[in-house]
Amino acid sequence: MKFQPDQFATAITAYGQGWIAVGAERIEHSVLLQLDGARTRWPCARFEELSSAHFEPLAASAPELVVFGSGLRLRFPPPGWIRPLIEAGIGIETMDTAAACRTYNILASEGRRVIAALLLETGNV
Incomplete structure (x- = not known):
């Protein structure tokens, strides 16, 4: 009987303030991770920089679910930002973001x- 799941292409293997690791790759910028292994830079460094334009490409990928890591603390996006997903x-x-990684x-x-x-x-947010 196997107790450990098979590793998949985009498993987050570690994370900390301002970074995550996918396998041995350390990523220090906001990122979109897809199950197929695609990693795309997400052009935002602060929650206040986000808009609906950041969420539109996610809708185009047609996932069943988006797990949004809002940074160092929990902050909910306004409905207008996530309207493309809705x-x-x-x-x-x-x-x-830490909970989103898990x-x-x-x-x-x-x-x-x-x-x-x-x-x-x-930094402090």
């Missing part, structure tokens, strides 16, 4: 069509 019938779960790993290990949208911030 209109496409895509679920979104918001949590701080949740993404669980869902991805189950083979769910999930995207992690991780805001990687440094």
